[in-house]
Amino acid sequence: MSMSVARRTALVLAIVLAGAGCATTRQAQAPRPAEPSPPPAAQGPPRPGVRDGDVFESPEFVVTIAKAGDTPDSLAARHLGDPKKRWMIEDYMGVRTFSAGQEVVIPKHEWNPVGVYPWGYQLVPILVYHNISSQEKGKLSIASKMFDAQIKELHAEGFHALSLAEFMAFTAGRRQLPRKSVLLTFDDGYKSFVHYARPILKDYGFGATLFVYSDFIGGGVNALSWQDLRTLTEQGFDVQPHSKTHANLRRKEGESEAAYAKRIEAELAFPLTLFKKNLGRSTEALAYPFGETDDELFPYVRKYGYTVAFTVRRQSNAAFVSPLKISRSQIYADMTMKDFTKNLIVFQDEEVRAARAADGRLASAPGGAQALPAPTAAGPWSRDRLAASHNERSEQLEQRGLLRQALEERAIALTIAPGDRKAQDALKRLQGRIAQEVAGLLREGRALLERGVLGEAQQRYLTALSLEPTNRTAFDTLQSEIREVMFITHTVRAGDTCVSVAELYYGDRLRCEVIAETNRFALNAPLRAGQKIRVPEIPGVPFSLP
Numbered sequence: 001m002s003m004s005v006a007r008r009t010a011l012v013l014a015i016v017l018a019g020a021g022c023a024t025t026r027q028a029q030a031p032r033p034a035e036p037s038p039p040p041a042a043q044g045p046p047r048p049g050v051r052d053g054d055v056f057e058s059p060e061f062v063v064t065i066a067k068a069g070d071t072p073d074s075l076a077a078r079h080l081g082d083p084k085k086r087w088m089i090e091d092y093m094g095v096r097t098f099s100a101g102q103e104v105v106i107p108k109h110e111w112n113p114v115g116v117y118p119w120g121y122q123l124v125p126i127l128v129y130h131n132i133s134s135q136e137k138g139k140l141s142i143a144s145k146m147f148d149a150q151i152k153e154l155h156a157e158g159f160h161a162l163s164l165a166e167f168m169a170f171t172a173g174r175r176q177l178p179r180k181s182v183l184l185t186f187d188d189g190y191k192s193f194v195h196y197a198r199p200i201l202k203d204y205g206f207g208a209t210l211f212v213y214s215d216f217i218g219g220g221v222n223a224l225s226w227q228d229l230r231t232l233t234e235q236g237f238d239v240q241p242h243s244k245t246h247a248n249l250r251r252k253e254g255e256s257e258a259a260y261a262k263r264i265e266a267e268l269a270f271p272l273t274l275f276k277k278n279l280g281r282s283t284e285a286l287a288y289p290f291g292e293t294d295d296e297l298f299p300y301v302r303k304y305g306y307t308v309a310f311t312v313r314r315q316s317n318a319a320f321v322s323p324l325k326i327s328r329s330q331i332y333a334d335m336t337m338k339d340f341t342k343n344l345i346v347f348q349d350e351e352v353r354a355a356r357a358a359d360g361r362l363a364s365a366p367g368g369a370q371a372l373p374a375p376t377a378a379g380p381w382s383r384d385r386l387a388a389s390h391n392e393r394s395e396q397l398e399q400r401g402l403l404r405q406a407l408e409e410r411a412i413a414l415t416i417a418p419g420d421r422k423a424q425d426a427l428k429r430l431q432g433r434i435a436q437e438v439a440g441l442l443r444e445g446r447a448l449l450e451r452g453v454l455g456e457a458q459q460r461y462l463t464a465l466s467l468e469p470t471n472r473t474a475f476d477t478l479q480s481e482i483r484e485v486m487f488i489t490h491t492v493r494a495g496d497t498c499v500s501v502a503e504l505y506y507g508d509r510l511r512c513e514v515i516a517e518t519n520r521f522a523l524n525a526p527l528r529a530g531q532k533i534r535v536p537e538i539p540g541v542p543f544s545l546p
Helices: 005-010 072-079 083-093 144-156 164-171 192-204 226-234 257-279 298-303 337-341 383-399 403-416 421-451 454-467 472-480 498-506 509-519
Strands: 014-017 055-057 061-065 103-107 120-122 126-129 131-133 141-143 181-188 209-212 238-241 285-287 308-310 347-349 484-491 532-536
Touching: 055 403, 061 072, 061 403, 072 083, 072 103, 083 103, 131 144, 131 192, 141 144, 144 192, 144 337, 164 181, 164 238, 181 192, 192 226, 209 226, 209 285, 226 238, 226 257, 238 257, 238 285, 257 298, 383 403, 383 421, 403 421, 403 454, 421 454, 421 472, 454 472, 484 498, 498 509, 498 532, 509 532
Parallel strands: 126 181, 131 141, 181 209, 209 238, 285 308
Antiparallel strands: 014 484, 055 061, 061 103, 120 347, 484 532
């Protein structure tokens, strides 16, 4: 389990700036479900129209009773007009199958574009591949059989392969993604993508993004040509730049400022010219060669029009990730399937909510939505009983300080029984209470930022987003002003290596890459007894203390 704020404080973790039918099923069957949020306060109570005896509808929800044979696909096709939107039903309800007579609540729109909830926040893993071949040929050349097994695993586990545009909308705080989302990327521009990767991806209905360095394009039998890239683009694959020469973009030792500026102009501006000439468009995404970047490089990246850029730090990404330091996990030929799946972290399980005690002080609210038994309607279901079960649950959630989830339950109740004046009044009261809480959290967050108390400031803004997922002030502040990494200082003992330290704290030898990047040493650099190194906490990765 990742460390809570209280535990972090107790363990004296250092904070440093860094670049970066019944109503029971939805609550009871999925541990710590990503609970949906109700409609924005400005929209007011829903005004449903009953289409038949067991379907109730408002602008925000459809509440229906499942019939024999109903599936998320069929329900999405019937009520949302697109079977591909089944993920909205699955994620909202927390299950992938339904039984006849079961209540199903269907959100008609995305309900949480930033993926922040009282119990944590959504993460999106990005995987990096290089060369795919008939047989394994070195660390970065993966056998097609192994690649097929990995994509099969993603498909079997219900992952959705994102387009780059979908992921970018998520990191702009403007698009909700399926709970299990992944972005597949391929670096450099190897011809093997066409021969091996494309057919496998097509079999599973997956897309991918290619980052190509322009000096390699058309450079021989192993390299993709511009015609190949045009064809791939027409087939729905994303193609983006990986610099001109694939040289390290960080400033070299002894390189003058003028020489560096000229070199970076060639590395970043020239690919844009070629993209316009050969693909008929420019671009705003970049993958750093070797994942290397620093603060001196960022102004140049922005200057040439890139709005998102990708490293190879082995961790998943929250919606509020720094847009020029998006993390990706490299996939190696010698990985076991267990190694591979360790990169598929989709949620940071962390207490992020706070409620006000009677004395007005901010305090953590006990328990979560899943800690409450979901109320059920006694006897044969009816409109009144169904609505009453959601009203009852709303009251219990509000008592626990889960205001957004309480508001949601009121909105569902009003979808079923729009004339319920008590529920209407309760919904308006909750809207007002949430607005007041969010305003207070934003003020406190700003004051803490000005004092340099970054961890507590982050908690305030996350809590604000858990109450109001569309709040731009909270989102933008998390993304642009809070750059913190929680870490402990490890004193190297005789025999310690980067790999052994990674296994000690993360249980994953490959996370050595994160330790090496954090401390700016090579992966195989020898460690000296007594040396102090920083071991950062990685979102979603269990962190053990020796």
